[in-house]
Amino acid sequence: MTQRALLKVGTMLLGTGLALAGTSYAQGPNAAPPPPPSVKVGQTAPDFTASYLKRADGKFSFPQVKLSDFRGQKNVVLAFFPAAFSPGCTNEMAKYQETSGQFNANNTVILGMSVDSTWANEAFADKLGVKFPILSDASHEISKSYGIYNERSLVANRTTFVIDKNGIVKTEFISQTDALDPNKALEACALLKEVK
Numbered sequence: 001m002t003q004r005a006l007l008k009v010g011t012m013l014l015g016t017g018l019a020l021a022g023t024s025y026a027q028g029p030n031a032a033p034p035p036p037p038s039v040k041v042g043q044t045a046p047d048f049t050a051s052y053l054k055r056a057d058g059k060f061s062f063p064q065v066k067l068s069d070f071r072g073q074k075n076v077v078l079a080f081f082p083a084a085f086s087p088g089c090t091n092e093m094a095k096y097q098e099t100s101g102q103f104n105a106n107n108t109v110i111l112g113m114s115v116d117s118t119w120a121n122e123a124f125a126d127k128l129g130v131k132f133p134i135l136s137d138a139s140h141e142i143s144k145s146y147g148i149y150n151e152r153s154l155v156a157n158r159t160t161f162v163i164d165k166n167g168i169v170k171t172e173f174i175s176q177t178d179a180l181d182p183n184k185a186l187e188a189c190a191l192l193k194e195v196k
Helices: 003-025 087-098 100-105 118-128 141-145 182-194
Strands: 049-051 054-056 059-061 064-066 075-080 108-114 134-136 159-163 169-174
Touching (some): 049 134, 075 087, 087 100, 108 182, 118 134, 159 182, 169 182
């Protein structure tokens, strides 16, 4: 078996494991809701640098994204999700891809984020045809800095932050089980575009 075939099989097995882990994240209708993030609306979003895997012409690279690089230039939708390949996360990231042109038109960058490895996130993005970065928080440091790391499930709680071009959190959307609708974030970004 070639190295590429082994990588593909390994990534598929990893994706299956992550999807199963993601389904255990859903605690059912009687579970307590996740605690609110420690980062509140009106506060400066904690800066971070995170990587994603990019594949082009059979070569791999690990570009880094720094939140503060968008300061003064673009709004950011930072969408934390529990696990690549889980049904809700698949649905949510696919919808972000479908509406990515509208976010671009509203001067907004989409950044997906999970605690999965860069390799798992790249396979997930490739499966969905996602063109925006899906960043890895494998160390859990970023989700902890936003106050959304779930120590029990070992994932980031499903939370989306809309951050304006000044680095201020303008809106937060939280869900325990269901995929978040990107249209709510899109509406918030459309309003931010009007702010001079």
